[in-house]
Amino acid sequence: MTLTTSVFADAQRRADAAADVLGLDPGIRSVLREIKRELVVHFPVKFDDGSHAVFTGFRVQHNIVRGPAKGGILYSPAITVDDIRALAMVMTWKSAVVDIPFGGAKGGVICHPHHLSTGELERLTRRFTTEIALLIGPEKDIPAPDMGTTPQIMAWMMDTISMNAGYSVPAAVTGKPVEIGGTAGRDPAIARGLTMVTLWSLEELGIDPVGATVAIQGFGHVGAECALGLAEAGLRVIAVTDSRGGVYRREGLDVRPLAAHVRAGGAVTDSGAGEIIGPTDVLALDVDVLVPAAVHSQIHGGNAARVRARIIAEGANAAITPDADPVLDAAGILVIPDILASAGGVVVSYFEWVQDLQALFWEEREVTRRLEKVMRRAYEHVRRTAAEHGVTLRDAAYRVAVDRVARATEVRGIYP
Numbered sequence: 001m002t003l004t005t006s007v008f009a010d011a012q013r014r015a016d017a018a019a020d021v022l023g024l025d026p027g028i029r030s031v032l033r034e035i036k037r038e039l040v041v042h043f044p045v046k047f048d049d050g051s052h053a054v055f056t057g058f059r060v061q062h063n064i065v066r067g068p069a070k071g072g073i074l075y076s077p078a079i080t081v082d083d084i085r086a087l088a089m090v091m092t093w094k095s096a097v098v099d100i101p102f103g104g105a106k107g108g109v110i111c112h113p114h115h116l117s118t119g120e121l122e123r124l125t126r127r128f129t130t131e132i133a134l135l136i137g138p139e140k141d142i143p144a145p146d147m148g149t150t151p152q153i154m155a156w157m158m159d160t161i162s163m164n165a166g167y168s169v170p171a172a173v174t175g176k177p178v179e180i181g182g183t184a185g186r187d188p189a190i191a192r193g194l195t196m197v198t199l200w201s202l203e204e205l206g207i208d209p210v211g212a213t214v215a216i217q218g219f220g221h222v223g224a225e226c227a228l229g230l231a232e233a234g235l236r237v238i239a240v241t242d243s244r245g246g247v248y249r250r251e252g253l254d255v256r257p258l259a260a261h262v263r264a265g266g267a268v269t270d271s272g273a274g275e276i277i278g279p280t281d282v283l284a285l286d287v288d289v290l291v292p293a294a295v296h297s298q299i300h301g302g303n304a305a306r307v308r309a310r311i312i313a314e315g316a317n318a319a320i321t322p323d324a325d326p327v328l329d330a331a332g333i334l335v336i337p338d339i340l341a342s343a344g345g346v347v348v349s350y351f352e353w354v355q356d357l358q359a360l361f362w363e364e365r366e367v368t369r370r371l372e373k374v375m376r377r378a379y380e381h382v383r384r385t386a387a388e389h390g391v392t393l394r395d396a397a398y399r400v401a402v403d404r405v406a407r408a409t410e411v412r413g414i415y416p
Helices: 007-022 026-032 081-097 118-131 151-165 189-204 221-232 255-263 322-330 344-358 364-389 393-412
Strands: 037-046 052-063 069-076 103-110 141-145 213-217 236-242 245-248 275-277 289-292 311-313 334-336
Touching: 007 026, 007 081, 007 322, 007 393, 026 393, 037 081, 037 118, 052 069, 052 081, 052 118, 069 081, 069 151, 069 344, 081 103, 081 344, 081 393, 103 141, 118 151, 141 151, 141 344, 189 221, 189 289, 189 311, 189 334, 189 344, 189 364, 213 221, 221 236, 221 255, 221 289, 236 255, 322 334, 334 393, 344 364, 364 393
Parallel strands: 069 103, 069 141, 213 236, 213 289, 289 311, 311 334
Antiparallel strands: 037 052, 052 103, 236 245, 245 275
């Protein structure tokens, strides 16, 4: 099924629904549903053979009323400015629901990062960073790694900003190597947070994690780390997929060697770990937990009725479209929404930013302890809100997040 809906329009629908319930002033509502600013840049990059090409990049800030903008940088041939707008808005709500003093942003470059040499990738990154430098900085907008980008790319971004400033600015980006001010525990942060809320939801439903079944769509960094974390807690990961397909084994996959195979450059389908399945077959499996951790709009009105999981932990941003929500709710499926389920990354990015500003760093166990504290507080707040109002976790999470941003906007006032 081909989807023609705008991802940004879907994001606005969810914000509008929360605004309706909260009874927000129309003026405040109009501010929250629109993008604050966006920058589109076209820049040349020289290839190793001496030729060059022009690339297109974006940096979009949705809202900065609660603090500096925060959001990742994507390198992908498939991104559009509509995607970036939607993801920037999601970052605003994600920061707000876990009560981190950041706003929301997102950025990216339309490219095939794996088709570029290391030198070409560095030149692209440094030129893109220079092009968007008027928007980013530790007090303004702090990028982080996302799909197609890495800690090394963040290092190049930080160094470019620092060279332009004339001094080191480690707090300008997060998700960078620990050697230049990165934090221990940032790399697995999204998956750790995702694993935590999944286990808490199993407990809430009275499902013993030992032997509970899991299917994961998207076996990149987040999906693989989540699979490892859930397997360590006793769950049985029976299926995983990447963009080309996946493997299924009802008795459970041996996740660790499978993850090592993929990290080494192999595909899930050539791992020999189980029966071959299609990339979307995983969504219809009869499991206790489904983790869509690939890309947006994977569960939609056209296939939501096929989902048979008891819990969906939305590991990818906007993996579920608004028209799928009522179908899943009617089926009694507990959905942990993306703005809560995958918030571990922004939480630990905040920790990294704070440590950089203070030049005082924590050990990984301290980072994990603080992450669990923030995620538990947010999860319990959302769960209580859902119970008090008789709504889904997604509706509750959006009410919490939109209300926090709206209150901050009202208190600050509108600059004349």
